[in-house]
Amino acid sequence: MKKIRIAVQKSGRLHDDSLQLLKDAGISVDNGKEQLKATSRNFPLEVFYLRNGDIPQYLRDGVVDIAIIGENVLIEKGEDIATAERLGFSKCRVSLAVPKSMQYNSLQDLDGKKIATSYPNTINAFLAKNGISAELHIINGSVEIAPNIGLADAVCDIVSSGSTLFKNNLKEVEIMLKSEAVLAVSPMIDEERNEILQKLQFRIQSVLRARRSKYILMNIPDNKVEKVIELLPGMRSPTVLPLAEKGWSSIHTVIEEERFWEVIDELKRNGAEGILVTSIEKMVL
Numbered sequence: 001m002k003k004i005r006i007a008v009q010k011s012g013r014l015h016d017d018s019l020q021l022l023k024d025a026g027i028s029v030d031n032g033k034e035q036l037k038a039t040s041r042n043f044p045l046e047v048f049y050l051r052n053g054d055i056p057q058y059l060r061d062g063v064v065d066i067a068i069i070g071e072n073v074l075i076e077k078g079e080d081i082a083t084a085e086r087l088g089f090s091k092c093r094v095s096l097a098v099p100k101s102m103q104y105n106s107l108q109d110l111d112g113k114k115i116a117t118s119y120p121n122t123i124n125a126f127l128a129k130n131g132i133s134a135e136l137h138i139i140n141g142s143v144e145i146a147p148n149i150g151l152a153d154a155v156c157d158i159v160s161s162g163s164t165l166f167k168n169n170l171k172e173v174e175i176m177l178k179s180e181a182v183l184a185v186s187p188m189i190d191e192e193r194n195e196i197l198q199k200l201q202f203r204i205q206s207v208l209r210a211r212r213s214k215y216i217l218m219n220i221p222d223n224k225v226e227k228v229i230e231l232l233p234g235m236r237s238p239t240v241l242p243l244a245e246k247g248w249s250s251i252h253t254v255i256e257e258e259r260f261w262e263v264i265d266e267l268k269r270n271g272a273e274g275i276l277v278t279s280i281e282k283m284v285l
């Protein structure tokens with residue numbers, strides 16, 4: 001039987017979360033510290049540990065079938081490559097930043113200026129769309145230092161917490177795109193491996209769904225049960241069990257964590273007590 005070949009970043013910000021996702025999907029592989037290729041013991045999958053920037057070309061050439069990669073890298077180097085799944089980690093944005101001291105009113109202020117970046121295609125497309133022309137200075141890392149050493153007037157790079165910009169006395173002025181890790185698919189993938197991909201995606205979706213959701217339990221006075229059920233859209237409908245104490249019930253349900261925090265006050269107003277929130281390992285629909 002064929003194996004699906006997946007590219008995972010060899011080391012860096014995506015490496016650990018990518019392997020954790022495979023692990024949570026029940027797929028065990030070695031971590032690539034020793035070798036550049038590892039075969040799973042319990043799923044038809046081979047992992048190739050590669051540099052991020054090289055992955056779009058490997059996908060295009062069909063050397064690997066799928067990859068876990070930052071969407072920003074696909075937009076920069078692989079617009080022709082399809083995305084099968086957004087994976088919810090390594091969230092960041094690609095932004096333009098200028099020195100804090102610069103008076104910035106609009107993109108027009110960058111016309112004719114020098115911009116340092118590792119994302120030339122992304123910035124060129126953005127500037128062209130806005131009718132601005134600038135000189136690009138392409139560097140591979142430590143982009144944010146460029147204005148301080150007189151190399152550029154502005155930078156275009158990844159921003160997450162904003163602390164790198166802050167430390168370099170820069171301010172974010174335009175967000176070009178928002179990114180997260182995605183599962184990308186080679187245009188050359190064959191039928192047999194595509195079937196393995198469907199199985200892998202099914203597992204990944206169960207993991208991602210579980211990560212977004214919580215299993216919650218709480219005690220509710222019987223006369224509030226109906227009202228509380230309205231607040232809690234469960235997978236099908238919540239489980240309601242009588243408590244030993246008369247007049248009280250226990251409600252169990254699954255809810256997206258974000259939604260839980262939205263309704264918590266309303267639950268308490270309706271007499272909810274002893275609210276327990278627990279993680280879910282897998283959620284298969």
Ligand SMILES: Nc1ncnc2c1ncn2[C@@H]1O[C@H](COP(=O)(O)OP(=O)(O)OP(=O)(O)O)[C@@H](O)[C@H]1O
Binds near residue numbers: 054090158
């Ligand atoms: N500060 C950050 N916060 C969140 N996600 C980030 C951050 N920096 C980068 N990323 C995301 O993680 C990906 C990998 O970043 P990382 O810095 O590890 O690799 P790289 O230096 O771009 O590539 P290479 O593998 O060639 O060394 C980026 O493409 C981006 O999608």
Ligand SMILES: O=P(O)(O)OC[C@H]1O[C@H](OP(=O)(O)OP(=O)(O)O)[C@H](O)[C@@H]1O
Binds near residue numbers: 141143159
């Ligand atoms: O907004 P922040 O949370 O500060 O994150 C942004 C920084 O993170 C990335 O660099 P990284 O640490 O990956 O170093 P690198 O340039 O060597 O890839 C990116 O290139 C920014 O410099």
Ligand SMILES: [Mg+2]
């Ligand atoms: Mg980096």
